[in-house]
Amino acid sequence: MMEHLPQAFAVDIRVRSSNYPPDGVKLLTREIREGVVLATGGITVNAFEVDHGGEELPAFGYRIDYQGRAVVLSGDTTFNGNLIEHSQGVDLLVHEVTAAAGSTAENPQQLKRIASNHTTPEQAGEVFSRTNPKLAVYNHLLLFGGATAEDLIAPTRKKYAGPLVVGTDLLRIEISDTLTTYPLGVQT
Numbered sequence: 001m002m003e004h005l006p007q008a009f010a011v012d013i014r015v016r017s018s019n020y021p022p023d024g025v026k027l028l029t030r031e032i033r034e035g036v037v038l039a040t041g042g043i044t045v046n047a048f049e050v051d052h053g054g055e056e057l058p059a060f061g062y063r064i065d066y067q068g069r070a071v072v073l074s075g076d077t078t079f080n081g082n083l084i085e086h087s088q089g090v091d092l093l094v095h096e097v098t099a100a101a102g103s104t105a106e107n108p109q110q111l112k113r114i115a116s117n118h119t120t121p122e123q124a125g126e127v128f129s130r131t132n133p134k135l136a137v138y139n140h141l142l143l144f145g146g147a148t149a150e151d152l153i154a155p156t157r158k159k160y161a162g163p164l165v166v167g168t169d170l171l172r173i174e175i176s177d178t179l180t181t182y183p184l185g186v187q188t
Contacts (some may be wrong), residue, residue, distance in 0.1 A: 002029050032060065042066055048086045050077035053116040061086065069175050072133075076140070078116065079123040084130050091175050093133035094167070095124050098142035099151050110144070118142055121152045125159030135179040136160065139167040 005027060006013065013025045038045040044065045052059035052075075061075040063086045070090040074083055077096065087093050098118035100111055119127070128136040138152055149166040156164060165171070165181055172182045 002027055034060075037062075046086065048082050050075050050080045050083050052076045053078045053118075063087070063090070071175070074119070074127075076117065077119060079119055079127065084127055087127070087131040087133065089132060091134045092137065092173060092179060093128065093131060093135075094137045094139050095119065095127060096140035096142070097121055097124050097138045097152055098144070099147040099155070100144040101147035101151060114142065114144065121155035122158055125156040128156070128160040128162060128164070132162065135163045135165065135173070135181075137165045137167050137171070137173065137181075141166070 006025070009025075016025070032047050034047055034049050036044060037047045046063045046065075047060040048063065050059050050061045057076075059075050059077060061077065061080075061083050062073045064071045064073075071092040072083070072087040072090050072094065074080075074093070074095040077083060096118060097120070098114050099121055100114065124136075124138070138149075141149060141152070143149070143151070149168075152166055153164065163179075168183070170183070174180045174182070
């Protein structure tokens with residue numbers, strides 16, 4: 001992927017190269033594995049493997065710790081014990097989710113394919129109940145067949161009764177003694 005990015009952005013790079021230093025488009029990569037991937041200024045970021053299922057792609061979740069606060073980003077994953085282990089008692093757990101409705105929900109092959117790569121609301125509810133975050137937030141909503149963000153809430157509530165927000169673009173979350181979301185979005 002990194003090899004072909006300069007080709008994909010060749011026109012943009014050419015146009016900007018007359019006005020900006022060439023180092024501005026230099027790609028610097030670093031392969032990561034499970035463990036600490038950044039430690040600076042009191043912030044520690046740990047990567048941990050998650051299961052992106054049927055795609056057989058390496059996938060990671062991330063735990064960010066800073067001044068006694070912790071946030072976990074699930075990454076693309078199916079229901080995953082490693083995610084649960086790294087998410088214990090966090091302030092904020094941001095988790096991907098998928099749901100289907102209509103004809104898609106009636107197609108067992110389509111549901112099997114989706115579920116082999118992502119987490120259903122029921123499964124995410126189980127993750128939230130086992131980890132007890134101060135706030136659970138859905139992101140990377142993969143909605144099929146007319147499913148809506150509202151359709152995620154009831155199945156999640158089968159397993160999890162704590163604070164839950166269905167994320168939207170530009171959602172900002174302030175983490176202090178309390179957690180506040182801006183804009184307020186869909187909260188339950």
